[in-house]
Amino acid sequence: MTSHAGGPPAQAEAPAPRHHQLIVSLFGLYARRHGGALQVAAIISLMQDIGVEPAGTRSSISRLKKRGVIDSVAVNGRSGYALASSVIETFIEGDERIFHPRRATATDRWLLATFTVPESQRNIRHKIRSSLIRMGFGSVTPGLWIAPGHLREEVLAHFDQHGLNEYLEFFMADHVGGADLHRNIDSWWDLPALDALYSDFLLNNAGLLASWRETDASITDPAADARAFADYLVLITQWRRLPYLDPGLPIAFLPADWNALGAERLFQELHALLSPRAERHAGRVIDAGLAGA
Template structure:
């Protein structure tokens, strides 16, 4: 039976902008976050309040719901309210490393091979810092690490830098030791150990849910923009949850290969037209509006 981290989840560590792992794909918060991650840097890190609400409408989000969702993203530290010829929102510079890390996961699929190095993380955090211990376990699980024991975690070697970033962000580096190893020696088959370190049943279900959710795309979406944002929104969690374990250590009918192929095929089809839509929609709006302030308050 696979072991899972402690169920108690404390508030985020102060000053750390966390990936919004609680936002359910397809929800307002998740769709807005996906749009911002995809496009705001390409729009010079700023968007008018009116444009953001208008763009949300193309994703099927009512204006009032969109405003509430934007407020949440401000509270999470992703957006900053800022005037730039009108009321709008700027991407928080402190969030850019997180988004760049997300880009690598979402668009650069990695697959471990047998014989590639593994990374082991051992930590001993004082009992007085139980909140930090919970945060660390939660973040490790989020990036796809497996749990050998509550204080010993494992992941493909290419995730080591992300583990270090988490330790640094949580100010936990002094209590942790990292090791590199080629092949962990276990009592039985390594595949059996892997199925205990990772919850493969839950991961399989996530792949199957992703495939089910994108089956109607792009035919049921009102244009390539909505189809692409919904594709990435449904996909963006999977490259974190699934660390890319060696195929030889996974069940023969593992659905991950189908998920990766479907994402690549639809991305190639939709990404260009979706960006053309965003660029044109915002340019047309900018030339038509006299002042964003008349349309929406930036809270």
Template sequence: MRPQSVILTFLGDHVYGRDICVSSRSFIDAFARVGISEEATRSTLSRMVRRGLLRRHRVGRRMYFGLTPASTAVLKDGERRIWHSGVVNDADEDRWTLIGFSLPESWQRQRHELRSRLVWAGFGPLRDGLWIAPGEVDATDLVAGLGTGVKVFSAEPRTPTDMQAVVADAYDLTGLGARYRAFIDEWDRADPAPDAPDDLARSLLLLTGWLQLIRADPRLPLRHLPHDWPAEQAQRVCHTLHERFRPETAEIVARLMDAVPDETWTK
């Protein structure tokens, strides 16, 4: 796992919403539990500062790190995905957002960035230049700066459209389903993460892996998915284990957390 992903998991579970800055030593102690070296932790913290995801705050000889508006937005999105929206989309309405684009050949970078944004937002390709996502998606930020070469529509399927076939063509259901089943195989056992030294390490590994998985899930309508879709079972495993790990995790974090009030934190 990338150190930045683990740091964001820690921030989301133990820092987000508390208006605090955390010492570099606390990060180092926490991430050593999952095999991340001190050097890698310090390097990642510095890189996140450069990217605008953290702020440095010096107190005496110690360096502390606080959230920024950018990291707060990332953590808010992660909280929503894990605890609120869920992996099952059983909406009654079968509505979709379509984005069509035709960009100049010289705009290779813009096309690549647009495709990356579309995948992140849950879109899948129907064909070259036409992408689809479930529900009503606000595409304003996705297509910003691309001018009239992009068109956005809201649509409903009509007969004879076979939406199961459309979904199967636009999304890698086989690969996504396999990732959910691998998560279940890894965590739904009597001794999950047996090499982890304690429940803080298990919690970090669990939520980091889960976030990486659900960020790749566009939350397609349940009616168009295979009958044995494993996402809901995987979600139950994640939530149950997180509660199981919570008491020991809280005790460990209370011991290792060196924090100061973040007086400049901006909501």
């Protein structure tokens, strides 16, 4: 991602998110605030603000439609797209994970999951295992999975929504003795890989925070808002997977130099700085398209 001339730099060293990932973030952030759908022209214009050519945007839109993430709709008589009804609940859950993450304490309970699937339904087994991983569960054994207890309602709702409850059993549990939880958590989750992701996030975005702190937020500047939008969309796309990979594990059981807390603070500061400016810019572009329809 290249720097923006005349303003705070974007995350130049960060691996550039894929176009379809950025579009998913765009819908998650702004479509629901503007009637649930976006005109194609607005999507293309906003993606151009972060250097994505129209052909790349159209190709990614087509891919997301085939995957069932978005549906074709008319927006004020023009071509547009809206989030598919099947994924809206997932986006609502994502709001909590991304913007209001919870971190368990050493005394909190754990959520255990086990499932039984007939050999003839391997596709169901894969779907359940993939969902458990995506929601942040660690694997104790091939048949027993564990997550912080505060995920209980989100997890139960997810598997009920997808019609998979008949294969699963869930339990709330306390750790009352046995092996050292520090050692076990390190084996149930890939902590070194997760810590490296947090470290990368800190490295890639610390300079961005310093630059935007020097910008006067009280001055309304459309050009600065456009730069903020570009930086914010990339920031959200980089960050949004981390609260799923780390389901809020207790700090007491994690390494002393765990990078998660610093990364969470950095994200929240950047979110506070960039979100209002980014919203203004996105609103201008989306509203201009609607007014011209």
